[in-house]
Amino acid sequence: MSISVDAYVSGNRQRFLDELNAFLRIPSISTLPENRGDIDRAAAFVAASLRGAGLENVEIISTSKHPLVYADWLHAPGKPTVLCYGHYDVQPVDPVEEWRSPPFEPTLRDGNLYARGAADDKGQLLTHIKAVEALRAVRGAPPLNLKFLIEGEEEVGGESVARFVAENAGKLRADVALVSDTSMYADGMPSLCIGLRGLVYMEVEAFGAAKDLHSGNYGGAAPNAVFALVELLSKAKNRRGVIQIPGIYDDVEPPSPAEKESWARLPFHEKEFLKREVGAKALTGEPGYTVLERIWARPTFEVHGIAGGFTGAGAKTVIPSRATAKVSIRLVAKQDPDKVITAFRDFVRKKTPKGIRTEVRVLSASPAVLVNPGHPATDAAAKAFEAVFGKPTAFIRSGGSVPIVGDFARHLGIPAVMMGFGLPDDGLHGPNEKFRLENFYQGIRAVARFFEEYGQ
């Protein structure tokens, strides 16, 4: 069966590429109002593609922002249902002068297809649709039930899809979600992401004097909002990188010994990571944990931005009256976002320096997501991945969050198979984004194989 899918994919290489190119030529940048028409064109492209693959009940669903595309095929009674997710919107292209070929004119160089959205996420979402097409062509019908939900706001917060999932649990009922919006751990290494960190994102603002004051006339007696915020934030971690917010580590569940062992076998090279990816003088973080543990399985406190006082050219001797910082706490398994927010608010209240008033505003909060590697869909995906790529599947985690995975867990009660075909150097969100063309074809084969395995 899978040989037939292989052959079908091989026989349709050029047409699949042409279709992907047509999709990539639509500049569906979700953050720019002037591209609103392209958003609609991209949604229509997805709908047509789904229809072409034999999906039914194809709908373009209006939202308060960008349309969702829904489709299903539900004629495999007794078989599980997979909810396929993807997004047709893309990031802006700045700085456009750094692109070697225009971002919306897909260009093949050295086996890579360069275009905005090639890996994130147009090329990857198309693997799901083309897998269905291939399965129908070679066996007449998909081996299980399918639902598709494709959104157009992933790069701008994904509010509409979150609301739709919350309000349409019945329509979206499924056994597992399939999300192809991540990368493989390394070139040629099939990898399933089975854990994501959660995220609490907050703003902290400090207020001192009623207005900015002259540091000659008041320096030494008036509170300085910038320095107060600096003092406050500095207390959130000690110099070894251990978070000092009381209780923050209470509910942290460590990875199992088996998981830790498998991470130790991954081709991770700390020196290369420091040199090629980070480019700093040294790595930092909690002592006693490997880099992968620190990124995948430990909570973090980061300051994402800070602003206050005079920051123009030259000198201005002002005592700033206010200052703001954006901060986040990444969460790992078993940590409750609300409990963490309360702990942070308490910390800020207790550490706010004299003469200063502080405010904490929560911008978003989502828990960590962990998928049991023993789940049947995960097993099926691992087998499919291994069969197509010829190497054992690695079970990895990601230090980031994929909010939709949290929404599926929360509202539909289902886990997600995160089966990504991107590579770590695909340059998502930056100039010269690419997708390895071979990974596009192998991705189609792997998704089809996953449907077959899971449908057995």
Next chain:
Amino acid sequence: MSISVDAYVSGNRQRFLDELNAFLRIPSISTLPENRGDIDRAAAFVAASLRGAGLENVEIISTSKHPLVYADWLHAPGKPTVLCYGHYDVQPVDPVEEWRSPPFEPTLRDGNLYARGAADDKGQLLTHIKAVEALRAVRGAPPLNLKFLIEGEEEVGGESVARFVAENAGKLRADVALVSDTSMYADGMPSLCIGLRGLVYMEVEAFGAAKDLHSGNYGGAAPNAVFALVELLSKAKNRRGVIQIPGIYDDVEPPSPAEKESWARLPFHEKEFLKREVGAKALTGEPGYTVLERIWARPTFEVHGIAGGFTGAGAKTVIPSRATAKVSIRLVAKQDPDKVITAFRDFVRKKTPKGIRTEVRVLSASPAVLVNPGHPATDAAAKAFEAVFGKPTAFIRSGGSVPIVGDFARHLGIPAVMMGFGLPDDGLHGPNEKFRLENFYQGIRAVARFFEEYGQ
């Protein structure tokens, strides 16, 4: 003699006001290129005014930016020479909608003359010129030798006058400088400022990763430049406000017991200061020192501004690769700016967190200035002030810097009499700047009296 000056000033009230109004109508905003013609008109006004008062060798001196005006009268052999300083340029007027009357249409309300530059510094510099005019009118000639140096860049850094002073020590030779660009301590209270803090103004920049990184993928292992700068700066003071830079207090000379006693007698009300001037929840600063001691006689460390990472609306999960802060250390008597800079550089180098590179850039450095209250010119000024205002002269300091006073000390080796007639609520640099009209007339009388006292 001084009765005659009194009478001359009284008899010329309207003409003096008309002349001041004409001066104030010139919008000589030094920072705006479109007002360059007004700068020249203001310089010409000053030159004409000096000639009218009988000064000689009046010159408008071109510089690489705004012209200086020089004049002298040197026909009192055996008598001291006073170098009178002032500036004809003014601050911008934003927010112009907050002015009750147009900033360049001087308007009298309740005995105050409202206009940009009324107190800072056109009204005050005119007291020097009118004092000379009055003395010539009532006694035929000034009682001592006079030089005038008036600049047009005080509000934009004063580079030209600083260079001119450095390069023309011979031409500017004098026994003392007279600077009327400060305020009286309180309404009706003659006050001489005999101490200014120095200032070392620096930028500190922290560099982490080669570029901004995603906090999901790298958080826990990659250094964060914003957090590193926060950590570093937080160590500059302890939570009681004591500076932690090693050696920073080594050379600090405390005020004499007599000076401290006189400060204790000043009408300073801490609660009012907190409520009306600062408007914060509490005052801060080193324990064990009064507010005036903290502002006038203690070094400070302030962060004037900080910037790094994402500070727009919403959330971006970036690990910032760089961050910058503007910081200053105010200096008091006996502290050497170079020694302080070295101490700060050492501190930054030692406290720079792991994985981070830091840079310190010095933007300016000037030492504190102290005038011995026993200097004959200071005595003369104090007597003159007291005679005209009918109250004893208070000897105060200022926590700020007046760079020209440092230039006079450094290049000419002379102290400055800082005899100001402004009031603390004159609103310099803000909307509705004013000058108490009576202080203009009393200022003319006090300056004339100072020339007489010092010429004896």
